[in-house]
Amino acid sequence: MKFTLKIWRQENAKAQGRFETYQLDNISADCSFLEMLDILNEKLVNDNISLPVDTITFDHDCREGICGMCSLYINGRPHGPEQGTTVCQLHMRRFNDGDTITIEPWRAKAFPVIKDLMVDRNAFDKIIQAGGFVSVSTGGVPDANAIPVRKEDADLAMDAAACIGCGACVAACKNASAMLFVSAKVSQFALLPQGKIEAKERVQAMVAKMDELGFGNCTNTYACEAECPKNISVENIARMNREFFFSKLTLAKRESNGGGVG
Amino acid sequence: MSKSVIMLSSLTKKFLMAFAGLFLVMFLPVHLGINLFILPLTENHVEIFKEAVHFMTTNPLIKVMEIVLFSALFLHMIFGVILWFENRQARPVGYKVSQKSKVYSPASRFMIHTGIMVLLFLVLHFVNFYFVKLGLTSAPAGLNTPADNHDFYNMALNLFSQPLYSILYVVLICGLGVHLHHAFQSAFQSLGLNHPIYTPVIKGVGLVYSIVITAGFISIPIFFMLQ
Numbered sequence: 001m002k003f004t005l006k007i008w009r010q011e012n013a014k015a016q017g018r019f020e021t022y023q024l025d026n027i028s029a030d031c032s033f034l035e036m037l038d039i040l041n042e043k044l045v046n047d048n049i050s051l052p053v054d055t056i057t058f059d060h061d062c063r064e065g066i067c068g069m070c071s072l073y074i075n076g077r078p079h080g081p082e083q084g085t086t087v088c089q090l091h092m093r094r095f096n097d098g099d100t101i102t103i104e105p106w107r108a109k110a111f112p113v114i115k116d117l118m119v120d121r122n123a124f125d126k127i128i129q130a131g132g133f134v135s136v137s138t139g140g141v142p143d144a145n146a147i148p149v150r151k152e153d154a155d156l157a158m159d160a161a162a163c164i165g166c167g168a169c170v171a172a173c174k175n176a177s178a179m180l181f182v183s184a185k186v187s188q189f190a191l192l193p194q195g196k197i198e199a200k201e202r203v204q205a206m207v208a209k210m211d212e213l214g215f216g217n218c219t220n221t222y223a224c225e226a227e228c229p230k231n232i233s234v235e236n237i238a239r240m241n242r243e244f245f246f247s248k249l250t251l252a253k254r255e256s257n258g259g260g261v262g
Numbered sequence: 263m264s265k266s267v268i269m270l271s272s273l274t275k276k277f278l279m280a281f282a283g284l285f286l287v288m289f290l291p292v293h294l295g296i297n298l299f300i301l302p303l304t305e306n307h308v309e310i311f312k313e314a315v316h317f318m319t320t321n322p323l324i325k326v327m328e329i330v331l332f333s334a335l336f337l338h339m340i341f342g343v344i345l346w347f348e349n350r351q352a353r354p355v356g357y358k359v360s361q362k363s364k365v366y367s368p369a370s371r372f373m374i375h376t377g378i379m380v381l382l383f384l385v386l387h388f389v390n391f392y393f394v395k396l397g398l399t400s401a402p403a404g405l406n407t408p409a410d411n412h413d414f415y416n417m418a419l420n421l422f423s424q425p426l427y428s429i430l431y432v433v434l435i436c437g438l439g440v441h442l443h444h445a446f447q448s449a450f451q452s453l454g455l456n457h458p459i460y461t462p463v464i465k466g467v468g469l470v471y472s473i474v475i476t477a478g479f480i481s482i483p484i485f486f487m488l489q
């Protein structure tokens with residue numbers, strides 16, 4: 001297959017970026033999108049006799065749709081045209097021969113471009129560090145019925161935990177809001193007994209961090225849900241809202257008397 | 263505007279926005295119910311209309327509600343602008359290619375625009391009616407001389423006899439309709455109410471509500487234009 005690629009090139013966070021056009025021929029329809037970029041980069045290396053060669057930088061790691069590193073905004077959609085799929089799982093057969101494909105990085109104030117198509121998503125890690133964990137060891141795998149959990153809650157928690165933190169929700173949102181990501185992380189804990197204990201503090205801390213990092217506000221457009229490669233539901237956002245208001249109303253700041261015995 | 267207002271959590275801002283919005287949503291059918299009696303629905307529609315206006319302008323409870331209503335409106339507008347402004351800042355560099363408008367709720371993309379249309383409408387509405395009542399502006403002139411500054415019936419007739427006013431009225435109310443279509447279900451989501459069974463119902467009710475309100479209000483100028 002033959003493609004014309006319009007790719008965003010930017011030296012570093014400060015530099016002025018621009019689109020460069022590349023022609024690519026002889027691409028197999030079974031080639032994945034990232035492999036196609038690998039081929040382009042190899043071509044750039046081979047064609048450029050003079051050094052240093054400036055290959056196109058893009059994020060990727062597992063290439064099997066589970067790590068959340070790949071992050072390309074393809075023809076106006078995060079992770080490209082296929083529903084519920086990361087870029088690494090997208091194949092060139094989804095495009096037509098001769099297509100022009102525009103590839104951009106995620107665009108958000110909280111996700112500054114590092115180089116070309118790679119953006120800095122540390123903001124997500126900071127949100128997780130603010131509260132996206134359970135602070136005590138929950139031990140090994142408990143006996144099947146030691147901690148009763150409703151089947152439905154277990155399923156919902158699992159669905160929320162499917163979030164790979166790629167940032168497609170932020171990229172898709174017209175307000176660059178991180179609500180879908182944060183709500184998935186809040187939900188996966190809030191739904192389960194081990195996570196419930198710290199639920200109130202968690203939601204407050206994570207939301208405060210999200211605001212602080214300069215993500216936009218949710219306007220319930222639901223572009224995030226439509227573009228999420230893991231089909232995370234906006235029901236999580238409503239759950240986070242509930243958790244947040246409930247914790248606001250009930251969280252009493254008491255003087256701590258220190259730890260318990262032992 | 264104090265700094266503390268901006269420092270409120272994004273979720274709190276959305277909550278207040280939704281709460282105030284839902285209050286405004288409750289007010290519209292009441293207003294529409296009265297307005298419809300401008301149309302010759304019954305023999306004595308003029309009397310009913312005037313009586314309703316009298317009730318609404320004199321009842322002390324309504325006076326209190328009026329204050330609440332204006333506060334809700336003010337809150338809704340202020341937070342609307344703050345949120346819109348913050349959201350613009352969250353993406354300093356935009357995309358070159360964007361297919362979003364095809365896929366997602368177009369109404370939600372134009373909330374600030376339709377909101378401004380509603381504001382324009384309110385300004386017009388205040389100048390022509392509310393401020394007249396307060397004696398701040400003079401009643402709209404026309405064939406029917408209003409008996410006093412509460413005679414909204416004749417004032418409305420004068421206004422709707424101007425096609426330009428009627429067209430503007432229809433256009434702005436359509437803006438309100440689009441606004442409501444997104445706002446209704448969105449408010450519930452912001453308040454944390456999303457449920458596999460009830461949310462589709464809320465969406466359905468929201469759609470019917472926005473259509474009824476829009477159709478109801480624009481039926482009045484359209485009736486006069488067709489005459």
Ligand code: FES
Nearest residue numbers: 063067068070088
């Ligand atoms: S590279 Fe790991 S999800 Fe795409």
